[in-house]
Amino acid sequence: MTATQDFVHVFEPATRPGAPTLLLLHGTGADERDLLPLGRALSPGAALLSPRGRVSENGMNRWFRRLREGVFDVDDVVARSAELAGFVTAAARDYGLDPDRIVVSGFSNGANTGAALLLLHPRLLSGAALFAAGAPLQGREPDPVDLSGVRVFLGSGAADPVTTPDQARLLAAQLGDRGADVEAREHPGGHRLDPDVLAQARDWFDRSRF
Template sequence: MTVHVATAGSTDPAAPLVVLLHGRGSDEQDILTLAGLLPASLAYASVRAPIAEGGGFAWFANRGIGRPVAESLRETMDWFRAWLDSYAPPGRPVTLAGFSGGAAFAGGLLLDDPERFAGVAVLYGTLPFDAGVPVTPGRLAGARVFVAQGDHDTVIPRELLGRTWAYLTGDSGATTLARRDPVGHGLATPAVEALAAWLTT
């Protein structure tokens, strides 16, 4: 299967890599614009999800908004990891930054293999609960996580947003920077600024 990747930022093959994961029904070009607001010293790779949906693409089949089908999530996580391990061999720091459906996918990848990633940003989305990846106490001990949510988000179910917040700031064991802003389902400027700072600390 062809992997469609758009890049920005540093071209140094040793530069820390940030992989941008778009939301459901979007594509790799859409979220790549975020790279222009983040540190230029980092390398950015925006990957197109493999499932065609709604004029764009998705990371997994859904049982409902924010609720991945476990078998679909496993298949696309394995596909993504095969690409990532060839694109950025272990040893090169890799941070994932996912928006909405991409946030659930990023969270799934982190929960599946916490030691693979230097950090994960869960932007306006939920972790993939009840989808075949472990969400146990202490699972993310030592992991760096950034969480941004909108107080007025009406896309992701509030129960899932609350559960994500509680797990990542509590039982997961992760070192989590979490913020809520008075916005809906979209990137707030202060959240992007905080993300930019977090990526370089």
């Protein structure tokens, strides 16, 4: 059973009454402090829960193993997602968070992990704002889980060589087919957090009223 202390993490309590919790999942090579500014921008005053990935690839923090660039170890995706789901549940209990108002946001490897949480642990999260995310269960069709009521923002790059547009669109379709309310925005650039897409994500967050 995963405990809160099993993950190195940062927790910042909410400073706005009634604010949700943002679960922040960094990209490859970053750490638990990397996306704190993103969390503050998306939902000022929200509680921030930002763990560090427990997989090391050539000294870089990651959330799950990959066999080579662009090819995931899907069994590890499943196992590591279960560990992370256990951490989120434990942290909600230990920090007194509303378990029905946790929204995940991540970039790249973290965004893929956030997508895996949605598909593999469908009642864990109330929403997601994911950037440069693709379908995480490569070669496997996710179970037909019920994601009705889950709101998702997906930001992707039309020229992204890491998370290709096809993979981003496949993820949007997988989530939508399972009932999620998906808003997808594409920018003309590559594998990055685009400022215009970030502004669109902030607007989406305001409209979603988590």
